[in-house]
Amino acid sequence: MGHIGEGDRAAVARGDLLQDVVRVQRPFPGGLPRCHRCSIKFPPDARHESKPSPRHQPRRTRRRSPRRSMAYGGAVPADLPDLGLLFDLAMADARSGALIRSALRGVDLTASEYAVTSVLADSDGLTPSMVAARIGLPRSTMTTLIAGLERRGLLARSSAADRRSAHLWLTAAGRVVHDQAVAAVIARWWPVRDRLDLAETRRLVRRFVTEVDRELEAEPPTD
Numbered sequence: 001m002g003h004i005g006e007g008d009r010a011a012v013a014r015g016d017l018l019q020d021v022v023r024v025q026r027p028f029p030g031g032l033p034r035c036h037r038c039s040i041k042f043p044p045d046a047r048h049e050s051k052p053s054p055r056h057q058p059r060r061t062r063r064r065s066p067r068r069s070m071a072y073g074g075a076v077p078a079d080l081p082d083l084g085l086l087f088d089l090a091m092a093d094a095r096s097g098a099l100i101r102s103a104l105r106g107v108d109l110t111a112s113e114y115a116v117t118s119v120l121a122d123s124d125g126l127t128p129s130m131v132a133a134r135i136g137l138p139r140s141t142m143t144t145l146i147a148g149l150e151r152r153g154l155l156a157r158s159s160a161a162d163r164r165s166a167h168l169w170l171t172a173a174g175r176v177v178h179d180q181a182v183a184a185v186i187a188r189w190w191p192v193r194d195r196l197d198l199a200e201t202r203r204l205v206r207r208f209v210t211e212v213d214r215e216l217e218a219e220p221p222t223d
Helices: 006-014 083-106 111-122 126-133 141-151 172-193 198-217
Strands: 155-156 168-172
Touching: 006 198, 083 111, 111 141, 111 168, 126 141, 126 198, 141 155, 141 168, 141 198, 155 198
Parallel strands: none
Antiparallel strands: 155 168
């Protein structure tokens, strides 16, 4: 019998040696399995069984499950489209939002409110639905944003029986806050911009947006 340390003795007494330390090999003639490291015979009631665990079976007997794809519901085909690019673009969108939110920490505007003021600073007199379409936000969210900006005196709307069809303008105070937001965003964005090929980046992003919009517009209507 090989050398047995005190730690080994205690572990054997408990019957709980780690699987990556103990491997059950062929039993002795007496029928008791043994530990490959210290050749200790285990009693019949020990937790280790003589049957090898699946973890230590020969590699040729272990069956690996095929890689699964949630989109395809089966094994990933060899010609699977590059979904990694779509994920990278989603992450780029998230990073852009994080940069804007970081820049606006000292300004009295959220990122979504800044999007609204940016649209109106460029095109005053739009309806809430027009602004929502340009930003890509649900109308319910847009209603909440507009109400908040209006309460703070940053936005005004024309009087109309249907508030959804009213036209929106930035107030003088709204333009001041928007200009502060623009300056804050520029301070964070310019160092990143200077490290990019702007013309190529803009071309690729616009092409991507165009193709995604085309795919979304082709989606059949839901009942």
